[in-house]
Amino acid sequence: MKNIKSVLLLMTAITLLCSCTKKEIKPELQDTKSTVIKDLPGDVGNTVGSGNEFTPFYLSLKTGAKADPSKVKTSEWDIAFTKEYNSLLVANNGSTPGTPGYGGTGTGSFLIVEKPYDQVTLAPSAAEFSASGISGIGWDSGNGIGWFFYDLKTHIAVPVKNRTFLLRTAEGKYAKIEMVSMYKGAPATVSDLNWPAPYFTFRYYLQEDGSGNLNTQ
Numbered sequence: 001m002k003n004i005k006s007v008l009l010l011m012t013a014i015t016l017l018c019s020c021t022k023k024e025i026k027p028e029l030q031d032t033k034s035t036v037i038k039d040l041p042g043d044v045g046n047t048v049g050s051g052n053e054f055t056p057f058y059l060s061l062k063t064g065a066k067a068d069p070s071k072v073k074t075s076e077w078d079i080a081f082t083k084e085y086n087s088l089l090v091a092n093n094g095s096t097p098g099t100p101g102y103g104g105t106g107t108g109s110f111l112i113v114e115k116p117y118d119q120v121t122l123a124p125s126a127a128e129f130s131a132s133g134i135s136g137i138g139w140d141s142g143n144g145i146g147w148f149f150y151d152l153k154t155h156i157a158v159p160v161k162n163r164t165f166l167l168r169t170a171e172g173k174y175a176k177i178e179m180v181s182m183y184k185g186a187p188a189t190v191s192d193l194n195w196p197a198p199y200f201t202f203r204y205y206l207q208e209d210g211s212g213n214l215n216t217q
Helices: 002-022 124-132
Strands: 034-043 056-061 079-082 088-089 109-113 146-152 157-159 162-170 174-182 197-207
Touching: 088 109, 109 124, 157 174
Parallel strands: none
Antiparallel strands: 034 197, 056 079, 079 088, 109 162, 146 157, 162 174, 174 197
């Protein structure tokens, strides 16, 4: 009898250990400088199959809040969340045709750095943004310029790890951004196609003094 109990206890311990090792750990987002946004809602309730376009929204990094849609041609916002599930993030730039801010006063653009967020400490020069900046980041279909991979079998979006996005804001200041999730609660693993979305979790650091110092350590 003792042997049977010992075997059962051992099997239980192994099961618990396996469960713990398989469970992904959510990243620690808080530091002393960054702004953490959790579950920022997009056009919740809309789906691709509905036939309705997703209503974009506009985020100001200065306030950490959505901006008034009527101010789309101004510099009062920095990133537009557009297209399906608001997953295409577009910089506010009045010179880029086909973007929400076209014709306005914004000067924004993105650059991509293949480094973890904490290791990105300096923004490139304005000249590099002008020469190599891109207008938007969304699905990485193999081109290396998106913030998430999209599994065509499961239809689930998975953020690209250790990829940081540098942003020249609408007003010409610099920021870095780490996108974490587009699903409510930012679960470490999403296995349910019907998980509530889009709810965006991410962190960013805006350098208010206009310099390129993006150190958050």
